[in-house]
Amino acid sequence: MTSLDDRWHAWLLDNLARGCSHESIVIAMLDAGFEPAFAQQSVATYARFAGVPAYQYDACPVAAGNRIYAHDREVEVIARCAKPQVVVFDKVLTDEECATLIARCRARMNRSTIIDPNSGAEQVIAERTSSGAAFARCEDELIERIERRLAALMAWPLENGEGMQVLRYGVGAQYTPHFDYFPPQDPGSAAHLATGGQRVATMVLYLNDVEAGGATVFPDAGIEVAPRRGRAVYFRYANAAGQLDPLSLHAGAPVTAGEKWIMTKWVRERRY
Numbered sequence: 001m002t003s004l005d006d007r008w009h010a011w012l013l014d015n016l017a018r019g020c021s022h023e024s025i026v027i028a029m030l031d032a033g034f035e036p037a038f039a040q041q042s043v044a045t046y047a048r049f050a051g052v053p054a055y056q057y058d059a060c061p062v063a064a065g066n067r068i069y070a071h072d073r074e075v076e077v078i079a080r081c082a083k084p085q086v087v088v089f090d091k092v093l094t095d096e097e098c099a100t101l102i103a104r105c106r107a108r109m110n111r112s113t114i115i116d117p118n119s120g121a122e123q124v125i126a127e128r129t130s131s132g133a134a135f136a137r138c139e140d141e142l143i144e145r146i147e148r149r150l151a152a153l154m155a156w157p158l159e160n161g162e163g164m165q166v167l168r169y170g171v172g173a174q175y176t177p178h179f180d181y182f183p184p185q186d187p188g189s190a191a192h193l194a195t196g197g198q199r200v201a202t203m204v205l206y207l208n209d210v211e212a213g214g215a216t217v218f219p220d221a222g223i224e225v226a227p228r229r230g231r232a233v234y235f236r237y238a239n240a241a242g243q244l245d246p247l248s249l250h251a252g253a254p255v256t257a258g259e260k261w262i263m264t265k266w267v268r269e270r271r272y
């Protein structure tokens with residue numbers, strides 16, 4: 001849907017007046033079948049009208065420069081975006097590390113889940129058609145080394161990170177546009193927010209070269225990151241004041257040939 005009838009017009013004004021977050025309003029509109037860009041734009045327009053403060057970009061913790069020495073390895077910076085805060089890295093993982101991570105997970109993949117907005121329980125949905133496997137934080141020497149590297153790169157305490165997740169997308173599999181943070185208005189978010197607080201940033205690491213498709217896309221920012229073995233995309237969506245960045249809406253585009261393997265690191269406000 002790409003237009004608002006009178007009922008939706010009233011609904012938007014009402015929700016903004018009640019103090020609902022932009023993110024929760026956008027998510028409700030996506031659930032109702034609105035196009036992501038349209039939902040985002042409508043909420044931003046109505047919010048300006050209603051005098052709701054826009055997301056304030058504060059300093060990104062990632063170090064400046066073309067190269068960042070991260071724990072045990074020099075990582076290259078390929079691209080940065082300020083709004084939303086996105087950094088693309090190369091040489092985060094070695095080819096051998098990527099191969100090992102894939103080999104270790106291949107045998108124990110399960111269909112990916114999302115968090116039910118109401119109950120907070122994990123559920124399988126059509127919008128997320130990958131399969132995955134999780135590592136416990138620092139479960140062995142390799143995982144710990146990578147965790148330390150990512151903590152240095154993200155400049156965020158290792159203790160605030162969730163365990164890493166490996167995902168595999170086959171041809172046609174995708175993750176439709178979504179936010180990684182827990183929508184504050186959803187009853188199901190409360191239990192997640194109670195331990196470690198909000199998610200503040202994500203690192204998606206590409207473990208293989210994808211024959212075609214499978215980009216990480218930020219539809220409202222017009223950013224597309226091509227998957228490439230050893231590379232990673234970092235994005236930050238919560239500022240120190242606890243606001244959440246609506247421009248961080250992102251998706252894993254459908255794989256059109258080959259397969260796509262990624263590993264994801266989500267980091268929280270506090271120890272997790």
Ligand SMILES: O=C(O)CCC(=O)C(=O)O
Binds near residue numbers: 180204214251253262
């Ligand atoms: O597959 C991708 O490129 C993005 C994955 C993602 O957004 C997620 O796992 O939260």
Ligand SMILES: [Fe+2]
Binds near residue numbers: 178179180
């Ligand atoms: Fe995501």
